[in-house]
Each structure stands twice: as C-alpha cells, then as structure tokens.
Amino acid sequence: MTSRILTLSCPNTAGIVAEVAARVADNGGNITEAAQFDDQFSGTFFMRLRFDIAEEGLGAFTTAFAETAGRFGMEWRLKDAARPTRMLLMVSKFDHCLGDLLYRVKLGEMNADVVGIIGNHPEEVLHTSLHKGFDYHHLPVTKDTKAQQEAEVRRIVEETDAELVVLARYMQVLSDEMCQFLAGRCINIHHSFLPGFKGARPYDRAHERGVKMIGATSHYVTADLDEGPIIYQDVEAVSHADTPADLIGKGRDIERRVLARAVHLHLDQRVLVNGRKTVVFGK
Amino acid sequence: MTSRILTLSCPNTAGIVAEVAARVADNGGNITEAAQFDDQFSGTFFMRLRFDIAEEGLGAFTTAFAETAGRFGMEWRLKDAARPTRMLLMVSKFDHCLGDLLYRVKLGEMNADVVGIIGNHPEEVLHTSLHKGFDYHHLPVTKDTKAQQEAEVRRIVEETDAELVVLARYMQVLSDEMCQFLAGRCINIHHSFLPGFKGARPYDRAHERGVKMIGATSHYVTADLDEGPIIYQDVEAVSHADTPADLIGKGRDIERRVLARAVHLHLDQRVLVNGRKTVVFGK
C-alpha cells in the first residue's frame, strides 16, 4: 500500500464526494484524510483527499477516476505522497529564509529535494553555511542584464526539472514573462502584512507610520506584484521603541516562519488556487 | 431544502466515506461541508458532514443511513442545522462569561435558545443586565445543601429540556452524580491553561510562579475535576508587573473568549468526544 494525495476542483454540483469516494473504494483504496470546500461566490468545488492504495489498484483507479473527472469537468492532480518535490531556491544576500528552509530539508521535516540555489550575490556574502553541498548558481543581475539573467534562471528551472521555485527573499522583481513561466509553482515571501505596505522598504514605512504590529505574507507569484494569491500570513507586535533596524530583525523571524509554513503547506498539496485567492486545507 | 449536520464515529475501516456519501447522494442530498479524522492511536474514525436535502428525501435518507450505521457500528447524530440548541447557563457572581454569551445570543451569533440561568448568588450581584428577561433561578449552595441544590438544578435541566449546560464561571465543584448526569452536554471554563494550575486560585498561583503567559481552558465536564476533554484553549502574555488582580482582569478577557469559542464549536456540532480528548472540526 502506498499513500496518494488527490487534489481537484470543478464546478460545484451534487454527488461529487460520493463519486470520488466510490472510485477510491471500488479500487481497494482507503481514505485517510479528506477536506473539501464549496466556494459559494464562484460556484467552485475544491477537494483534497489522501488515500492508501495497493500499487496494483492504482492503475485501475486512475483510469476510472479520469473518466469521473472528465464528467465533472475537474482539474485534478494525483501525487505519490512519499515522493519528494523538486525545489529550487532563489536568494539575495538576506539568507535567513534560505538557511531556515535548508535546515528543515536536512532534518527531513520537508518532503522536498533541493535541486539548486540561485543567488544574485556570490555565496561568500551568505551568513549560513547550510547551502554547502548544494548547487549554488551565482547569477548577478542589473537592469541591463535582466532578460539574459532570467533566461539563465529559466534554463536552470528546466534542467533541474524544478517543480517548485521559492523566492526566499530574492529581492528582485521578476519580469511578466518570468511570472508567467513560473505561474502556480513559485512562492514568494513579502516582508509586510499585505495589503499594507506593498512595494519597497516596508519596514521603514511601517516605522514612519507607527504601526503596532508588523507581518509577513507568503503568496504565489503573479505578474501583478504583491497581488498574488496569499497562502499564509503572520504578525508580531512592535513598539514605539523599535527602530527600523529592530523591525528588520523581528521581521526576519516572521518571514522565515511564514515562508516555511507556506512551503510546507504547498509540499503537502494543501494549497489550491482559487482565482486570486487560495483554498488552504490545514491539518 | 434544509441543511442537516451529521456527526459520527466508528471503528476505522475502508469504504466509510464512500458509503456515507452514497447515502446522501442516493437521497438527493448535496454535501456542503465534510471533515473526517482517523485516529491511528485508537483506530476510531470520526466524521462531520453538512448537507442540504429536501424534506421529502430526509426520511428515506435516515432509514438508509441507519442501516449503514448499524453495519459499521457507528455512534451518530443527525441535527437540523437551523434548529437552535436549548442552552442552560450557570453562573456565580463572576458574570463576564455569562454577559458575553447572552450578548452573542441576542446578536444572533449563536444558534441557541437560552432556556434559563442558574446562579448561586442573587441576581442583584451581577454587573451585567443582559440576563433580564430570561428565567433566573437563584439556587444558593452550601456544603450541607449541595445534594438538595443539585437535585433542583437537575429538575430545571429536565423541565427546560436543556441540551447543553454551560458552567460560565459557576465556581462550584459538581458531585460525581451530577457530572454523570450532564456527561457530554456540559461545558466548563477553567481559569488556567490546563494542565498547569489545576484546582483553586490559579491566578494567584500563576503570579507566585512567575509565568509569562496565562490562559484559560474550556472542556467537557467529567467526574475527574479539570481532567475533562479539552475543547479550546488560549493564552495571553503577562509581565512581572502584573499583580494577581491584573491577572484576574486579563483572565476575564481570555475566559470569555475561550468559553464563547467552545460553545460556538459545540453548537455547530464541530466537537466529537474521543475518550478523554476531543476531535474539533474547525471551519
């Protein structure tokens, strides 16, 4: 028996759960986790199912389910729960999120293989040492070389067959083409509690405004900067005595926690995109 | 079409979801919410299902489902989602939780009818005025009159046909017989973050110990004091400068928030008892 995760979405109608569950049961599968959501606003149905099934039943299930999926107009994905996701990490000189993700991978906490790291600074600027042993691609970028650098990034994504790209404080705005290329498989961490303080230098602006909490937001990357579907957010209290430098320090803690959580949720197939929003099936 | 909530538990085995979903679909129902949990430690399966069904399909569903339930050895409950639960509130002179619950009921936030309030102090000691218009039973209690007073409480529970009894800072230890009588339908708020500071005067003891956070715990009442299945807990930071009186003040805020949440979850049929623990299907 191996464990599979099925995620799907389709126009909502009666009988979906019964049909899906029947396909699993008919082929000797046993559902161990199930979650669903009916979006009353868009009329869309979302589901995530984890089930155990014998290898020999899997083919029959897939065939039967494909038929069902076609009938209901489903978008769907079936993943071997045990197989690690191929993950590419991108970083600037701020490496707290990178180091955090790498440690979690080493610990076995995240079901992912790191297929490479792309930095726009040389690896000597990093404070962590956890990147050693992974392929580190130093791809500096300027306004003039951006198109060329992005072509290089694209090449690496393709060559490594990366399924997920994580912008772990990469600090560069991607071109529309790049956003398009990575759509649905690229997670960013924005160092503010969106939709407040979109754009650059959010901690300085938070200090100027005198907010009493700062936050971070992890979201899928879309062409519209800082407007991608939000996966996870968190905040921390700050005080009048916190300088912009203090906010940046506190921010590091929030950012790495929020990004790690979003990546974790994505790797577990718990995040489904719903237009410009997400459906997140928490544990 | 009306909305029904089905909750069930049974020994875990393959095919439960398919069977349950099929019973709903067969009888023209449409599942709008579903959550399940397989407890690998006890081998028990838990499920909560909300579905819309026409009045005329309900009888057929109930008959068919009862057969399925028998086959799987299910404990189950089917509730009309719209019908308010009959709720009895018990209070001492600390009425912050009482006032909070009553306000939420008046606002329509909680799907419950308050069938009465029992206080062991006269209503004149209360600071809230929201209890006015409800039946207030003043049942003082001393060591000597306890058995008699509890008989009276029992009579009121029975006469009002109360489905849920909430100890909203009632501050009296119930007898084992009373706990037995109310088993599974009585929620208490304990003014500490269990299992720390069981028993009396937890805020004084928290102050003496110098903890940096205090909390509150809502749980089902069992004969074993402060050991009932926990429904919800929350905490708040405190500092060295907080006196026991300050802790009591902060505690009021946590207690009413934690109790309200537990009652809310219970009223929505989101809490299933799992031995000395609970399964809570959050939204």
Added chain:
Amino acid sequence: MTSRILTLSCPNTAGIVAEVAARVADNGGNITEAAQFDDQFSGTFFMRLRFDIAEEGLGAFTTAFAETAGRFGMEWRLKDAARPTRMLLMVSKFDHCLGDLLYRVKLGEMNADVVGIIGNHPEEVLHTSLHKGFDYHHLPVTKDTKAQQEAEVRRIVEETDAELVVLARYMQVLSDEMCQFLAGRCINIHHSFLPGFKGARPYDRAHERGVKMIGATSHYVTADLDEGPIIYQDVEAVSHADTPADLIGKGRDIERRVLARAVHLHLDQRVLVNGRKTVVFGK
C-alpha cells in the same frame, strides 16, 4: 498619600531624568513607576512617571516642577491617578464595542465615568441593555443635517465636560472642524488592520483579497481619515471558508478587544502622541 501620574515630552537633552526625579524626591514623593523614551528620529524625549505624594507636598512639587518644565520646554500633564476620566461614548447600531466598554466600567475595570452616550440610531436598535441608566442622546444624522448634528455633539461634549470621546463603531466620518475640536481626546476603532483596507467595507474587501488574517486598529482621530496616530492593533487568523459575514463576526471580537485596550491605555495616561505616531508605555 495619593498617587499622581506625570506625563511629559520635551526636546531631548542630558539630565532630564535626574531633574524630574529630584523634584519628586525633594517634595517627599516616591516614584512607583517610571518609563521613558528618547525618539532618536525627532529628538524628542517622552516620560511617564507615577508617584505617591502627600497632599501637603503636592503644591510645592507642582510649583517646583513647573519651573523645571519651563526650563526644558516640556509639555506636561499631572493627573490624580485615582480620579476617573469623564468619558463620552458614540455609537451607531453596531453596539458590541459600546456594550463591552460599559461592562468594563461597571465592573470597575476602567477608571472612567460615562457622562453620556450619543447614538445616531434610536436606542431600541441596540442589542445590549447595559446603556440603561446612562444619558442616551439620539442624534440622527444625514448629509443635510450633519453640521447641525455635530454642533449638538459639540454642545454635549462641552456640557458634560467630557475629557475623552470614544467612537465605539460610530460609523460616521467627522468633519474637519469636529476632528480639530476633539484632537487628542478622541479614540476611534477602525475595523481593519491599518494601513491595509482604509475606508469603507474593509471586511468585504478582505474577503475579496483572500487575506489569511484580519485585524482592527484603534487610533486617535485626526482630520485625515484612518491616518491618526495608532494606539493598538491586533489580528486573528481567518480561512478561505470564512464568508464576509464570518469576518464581520470575528471582527467584532477583535474590535472590542482592541478598542478596550486602547481606552484602557489612554485612561492610565500610557499613551503620548508623537507627531503622527504614539509612544505607548505598557505595563
């Protein structure tokens, strides 16, 4: 001995603490709480001091301190810690914050006298009953009658000698003149985590955007809507399954908690305005 709270701000320079503390000690006072903040960005020094002093020493202290204050160019305020603040509450038909504040006052948790309540709806629309026994002024407002209504509000503020006006979900935009009139003594609760979702219907907009946390912000009222100095903020997690109505419900809990906290801090003289920001000396 009575307890006094001294708050002050002035251009920062060496020796302020020594001078202030000497004035207290010279006149037989005993400092029981002290907090200070040097704003390195504006060069301003802020201080809050609580001290016990005999009635007979108070006059001499005040005279001596006034001289010191003049020398350092201080803005300052000396308040009898025991004397309740005269507080006027304003409300629309959403009365959860009003009820919460009134309960806290009745409980003795807040050192304030409620000198009146102004509502732009008749009191019959309220769900709470805690306003009974207080002067309730029903002052409906339309675009056409706004000037006139605000004149009436102003008259009540003056007649009741209100020191603090709390907009407890008053839901009306005040005119610039009114903001001016109430400057520094009027606290509003905005039902979003500023600076995100300024303006109207923030919960609907939060739902549309798919944020994973919603919040509330209490701030002093200034002419620039939603831009006043922030006193306190808090948030709560929400999920894809929360409808706008759910967000409004969760929001009620956050709003009343955030507003109560801000009012509490203000009543304890813990909030000093620092340009468009605040200095908050927590306990």
Added chain:
Amino acid sequence: MTSRILTLSCPNTAGIVAEVAARVADNGGNITEAAQFDDQFSGTFFMRLRFDIAEEGLGAFTTAFAETAGRFGMEWRLKDAARPTRMLLMVSKFDHCLGDLLYRVKLGEMNADVVGIIGNHPEEVLHTSLHKGFDYHHLPVTKDTKAQQEAEVRRIVEETDAELVVLARYMQVLSDEMCQFLAGRCINIHHSFLPGFKGARPYDRAHERGVKMIGATSHYVTADLDEGPIIYQDVEAVSHADTPADLIGKGRDIERRVLARAVHLHLDQRVLVNGRKTVVFGK
C-alpha cells in the same frame, strides 16, 4: 562617549531614582533608556538604566555610584553595552536551537561571542553545519561518568571564561553541584509550557492529554528541575490531527524562538532575578 547598562536591585524606599539619575547626570552621563519595577510583594526595587558617558567620566561615576549603592544596599552590575558576552552552548543531538543561535550570532543579531560548544554526541549527528569553526567538545555522558563529565564541563566553562551557558536542548539533568556552579548564568529551554508537563517526554504527554496548544519555556537553571525563574514562554495551537511527531516538529519552532528570545533579553541585561521569578524589562 560609550554606552553602559546598569542593573540594580535593593530594598524599596523613596528617592532611589533621583539618586541614581543624579549620579549619572553629575558625571556627564545621558540616560537613554530607563525602566524600573517595585515589587510590592517582596518590597524589592529593580532598575535597568542605559546611559552614554565619556570614558573620562566613567571612573568618577563608578566611585560615586558605588557609594550610593552601598547606602541603599544595592546589588548591581555595570556593563559596557558594546562588549559581547562570552557564551558557551551545550547541545544533544537535537540541534535546532543550536543552529538558530549560531546563525543569529553570525548575523550580528546577538551581542555575544561563542566561546565553545559542548555536545554529548559527536558532531557528526548534527544536521546544522553552522557550528563549524567553533570549538566543539564532544563529552559523552552516562550515569557512571556523569560526575567526571560535569567536571570536564566545569573546566571548559572556567577556561573559556564563559559568562553565559545556554542549554540548547542539552537533554541531560545537571547535578545539584553543577546547577549551583552555573546559578544565574545558565539558561535552559524546556520543551513544554511550564508548569504543565514537567519532566520527560512532554510532547507525548501533551498528545495523550489532548491539549489544544503546546508551548516552550526558557528559564534559569536551578537545582529544582523545571522550577527555575521563567524568562520567556510562548505557545502554538495544535489540533487533534497532530501526532506526537507533529507536536515535536511544531515544538522545534517554538523552542528555538523562545530560547533565542530569552538569550537576547539576557544579553541585553533585561532580565533580573527576583527570587524564583524574573523581572524582564522589555523594549
């Protein structure tokens, strides 16, 4: 000008602040931060002061202050704010806290020099690589060799002149003598929200009890296991679906956050011991 941090405690009496502030002002110092606490229960006064002073004024200040301190019966400490604290880290095979602290040190976030790392396992078992370049002492310990191993630890503490020893999930119970030796300069992270689940395997016990939040506690080490003065605590929500392994995973995040915070507070001289409690002067 250099920056100094003065911390002191003494029996409470009138005039302390004035005297201390006068000593600073008399010698050309400028107070930039000040916080105080009067413990009404023990009658003890606690103060933390940060001030800028010229090197040439420092000697005179110290002499003058020592006289004042003697008069008031103060325990006190004066630290050069810029000087890093000599910190020794101890670890078992669970290295998430170790890696986290080392990264913060490398980043310059913590004002400390790591003078060594003691592990009771060989460094090969570690998942982090951030310890490389630091002295790693592998000191295995068994019941039989405990006395001898602790003597070795003691020797390293003395030779490195360590001012602070951090038990970063060291997982060994120290002998009473060792606790005595390290009193006031040794911080432990306990993997539960004390006082709940003292002792071994707290996450398993949390799972059995079905709590809805787990936490971690950082505290000074004393002979009475898990009863030392608490510095900082935090919690995170968990659900019925979290297995003991999940709790351990979530716990790692809480533990490293809580320990880092406690170490940070200690390094900034913000923690004063008050019997079996602490006074923590937050920013």
